[in-house]
Amino acid sequence: MELRAVSRPHISLLGDTRRGWGENPMRAQIVDIINKTLSSLVAKGELPEAVSEANPPFTVELPKNKDHGDYATNVAMLLAKPAKKAPRAIAELLVANWVDPDQIIVQSEVAGPGFINLRVNPHALLQIIHQVLGEGDAYGLAKESNGEKVLVEFVSANPTGPLHLGHARGAFTGDAVARLLEAAGYEVTREFYINDTGNQVLVLGRSIYARYQQAHGHDVELAKDAYPAEYVKNIATSIQDQDGDKWLSASEEQWLPYFVQKGVQTNLAQIKKDLENINIPFDSWFSEQSLHESGKVAGLIEAYASSGMAYRAEKPRGAEERVRREDSKAAQYQDQQAGGLFLETSRFGDDEDRIIQRANGTPVYLAADLAYHIDKIERGFHRMIDVFGADHGGHVPRIKAGIQAAGKDHSDLEFLLVQMVRLMRNGQELRFSKRAGQIYGIDELVDEIGPDAARFIFLMRSANTQFDFDLDLALRQSNDNPVFYVQYGHARTTTLLRRAAEASIPFDPKSPPAVADLEGLRLPEERDMLKKMAAFSDILQGAAKASEPHRLIYFCQELIALFHGYFSKYRATERVISDDIPLTLARLSLVASVKQTLKNALNILGISAPDHMQAPDAPSEDE
RNA sequence: GCUUCCAUAGCUCAGUUGGAUAGAGCACUGGUUUCCUAAACCAGGGGUCGCAGGUUCGAGCCCUGCUGGGAGCGCCA
CATH class of the missing domain: 1.10.730.10 (Isoleucyl-tRNA Synthetase; Domain 1)
Structure with missing residues (x-):
């Protein structure tokens, strides 16, 4: 008789042993023995048939307490309900009836509420050495692809400046997740989404232009929201070297696209260099601009409108009911929404509807973001992981809602929110003001503490907790580190x-x-x-x-x-x-x-x- | 106000998806090298797992409420 259910146990330690993944040889053998023993007990009528259908997610794990043997399993406790027997009684049955032809289990006992503690044959453990040395660099890693394609999108920093410390945790985390998935048998694509259009890059272009004018001796002031840092000056002077003063007399329509393009190109090249320096490769650089050029953004907006998911109005429905803080920026910008096209994201769990297209017909960034995610979904990945900074957490419900509004399924899309890091030196937090042009670049960090220490410390903590990055500790070449x-x-x-x-x-x-x-x-x-x-x-x-x-x-x-x-x-x-x-x-x-x-x-x-x-x-x- | 992440030893954090007496590093105290690397090791003290309920054989972990902190709540990205 074949016990269908228990021949496919769910193991809490994960790692389905049938699929060619790297497996824990010890655990796999013990699981096998447990299954065979249960099977024989049911066949002998010692345990009821219901046990076969229970399929409990039992564990086989290393106990914390050494007195509990080499391995411990909770299988008896989980079978108590379906078997209608006391956990300890089930455990006793198992212990007395092991189906263990290779004599892996040399000692077993029932403990506590019904745990089974096992001692295993030393021979079985020694085989690990042959497995490790035999497989070498492949030991532990998946033996073959599991056939699942994963897209990991991370960093995706605006091309308005070099990578700074705020990007570091996301960069290292995203890269490590990608490596982890590759090692676990997934086919991974690493993607960088480039926000190469929109307001931020226009600000960048104007900042460069202002520096360009200054470089020619003109006394112009930087706009309030401008990027003032040194790299902006460098881009300006390189344009000056190349083109002289030819843009001084040009109109904004003429110079702006050129300055934006120069700025984006230069910054993107720098970002790529920074990432290469810390050994973070990408397979795909996905341009937001390309979504506009291919008509995907316009097409999506059209689809929303024709399916009745979007409506034109003076303000989003329900927004007036929402309690806003007095200093809310929403209130500030509310009048600018008049006549725009609103997407009914509130029907899918968002706080309120969101504008996706201005009254004058130009799409807003959310539209591009949705077109991007829908494009991702259509590319056919089994899993898609977005590594976001916690400050972008507010996007998640909108993106999910927008995907649903387009009639798509977002259940394969995961958001990994990487929490903020405080950089500490001499016991004090280091703050960097982008406004004032202060930037602590990833390259500076790596120069200071080395690439391994930087990676290790960023990866040491779970991504969803904030932590303090202690520069002094990382710098100390001592046992604190x-x-x-x-x-x-x-x-x-x-x-x-x-x-x-x-x-x-x-x-x-x-x-x-x-x-x-x-x-x-x-x-x-x-x-x-x-x-x-x-x-x-x-x-x-x-x-x-x-x-x-x-x-x-x-x-x-x-x-x-x-x-x-x-x-x-x-x-x-x-x-x-x-x-x-x-x-x-x-x-x-x-x-x-x-x-x-x-x-x-x-x-x-x-x-x-x-x-x-x-x-x-x-x-x-x-x- | 709403969304979301978090709260575990003096500090920084784990806790294997609900299991046995809650762990590690740092800091503190004491010890270990004629000996394969002392950037190491060993021992010790240190806890109401934020608070209160609930779910069940069993809760640091799941549910509800509360308190406190971070992040977000814009046609910026």
């Missing part, structure tokens, strides 16, 4: 392997000893590392599904903490490299596995795994 801790651990593993080679120990990570010859690895710390490494693919899949790179950072820290502890504790007694050659080979295999797993995890995050660390107090060898 978590990125060094992890990288130092990797360097330590490398050193061990190098020492072994220097001692002419015949170890080759590509052909580790047979499992039977790894049996010397009996220390509890050694088993802990094996279990942790086995969980890598589960962590990766969970992080990818949830778009949470910080889970991988924690994994790196936890794995290397086990290694550091192991190394220090036994350095005087159970050394990795000893006269016992078989044991040395076994331990080197373990060390090589830790190195490989850590390297793979860091690589997914875009952080380097150095083989050497320069001690901070040591004199530099280069001088």
Whole structure:
């Protein structure tokens, strides 16, 4: 009899083991044993048929408490209801009837309210080493594509200036999410949406023109909302060098498009350079302008109008009922909406209807944004992730509503809102005023603390919590600094392997000893590392599904903490490299596995795994 | 006022989608190197998980309300 339901368990640690994803070999084997045992118990009439249909999302996880064995499962508690039996009774049944031909489970006991604590055969754990070393750089990563296409849109900074610190968290987060998804088996496209039209770029063009006039000795003042910074002057002088004074006598209709284009081009080139410098590639640069030129924006507006989703009015319906703050900018701009075309986003959960086209027929940015998202949907991705700054969170309901109003489905569209970061130096917040032209660029940050530390610290925290970026801490090349801790651990593993080679120990990570010859690895710390490494693919899949790179950072820290502890504790007694050659080979295999797993995890995050660390107090060898 | 994110150790934050006695780093106190990298390790103190209800075998996690903080509430993007 085939137990359909329990042969397809939902595992809370995620990672469907049937689909060629990297899998946790230990967990997969235990899940299999549980399923087979349940199946046989139902067949023998010990458990009711209802158990087969329950399909409970049981867990097989590493218990926090070491007294609880190697692995623990809550399957008995989840089956209590369908089986109409006490959790502990079900657990007892399982424990007494394991269908375990390979003898993976060497000890099991019922604990607490009905947990089953398991101890597994050391042999089974040792196979992890062969898996890690055999798969090398591919260990933990998806073996093949899962066939799902994902679009990650991130940064999408206005081409009105270089990237600054406000963009950094979104940039690193978006890149890490993209890397995470790739490693988890998705086909990822990284896209940058360029707002190369609209008011902001006009302001930019006028700012450049004002600087251009000043460069020719004209005493003009910058507009209140102008961009004053140095890079604007540089663009102005480059136009001056190229074209001389030919634009001074031109009318605004003549010079504005040219200055806008020059500004956008220059800034975009700078943005691309900044992103390349921090190793963030894009597959696609999507121009807003192109949506206008292709008629997609106009077409969408037309579609809204003809489907009755948009109406022409003096003001949006329902807006007068809305309580506005006295200083509301909406109130300020309300009269400008008169005669515009309004989209009924309020029918789909938005606060009020939104204008999409002015009285004079020109579309507003929301229309382009909607055309862009609908274009995305039509490109046929399984998942679309927008990485937004928290200050753009207000867009989300409008975009969703607009998509629904167009008769499309937004359920595959996810918004990852990256919260604000406060940059701290000397215990005080650093504030940068764009108005005053102060900019702390991403390039400056990376110059100051290095690319790995910048990435690590931005990725260390869950994206939806605010945090303080402590520049002093990031700068300190000391043990306060978590990125060094992890990288130092990797360097330590490398050193061990190098020492072994220097001692002419015949170890080759590509052909580790047979499992039977790894049996010397009996220390509890050694088993802990094996279990942790086995969980890598589960962590990766969970992080990818949830778009949470910080889970991988924690994994790196936890794995290397086990290694550091192991190394220090036994350095005087159970050394990795000893006269016992078989044991040395076994331990080197373990060390090589830790190195490989850590390297793979860091690589997914875009952080380097150095083989050497320069001690901070040591004199530099280069001088 | 509305939307949204957040509130866990002195500080910065995790908490594996509802599991067992809530964890880590920093800071503090004490200890560890004739020995494979001390950028490391070990030990110790430190908690009403913002408050109050609810859901169930079980809640830091889910629901409701409240308090406090961030962000947003424009034809800007």
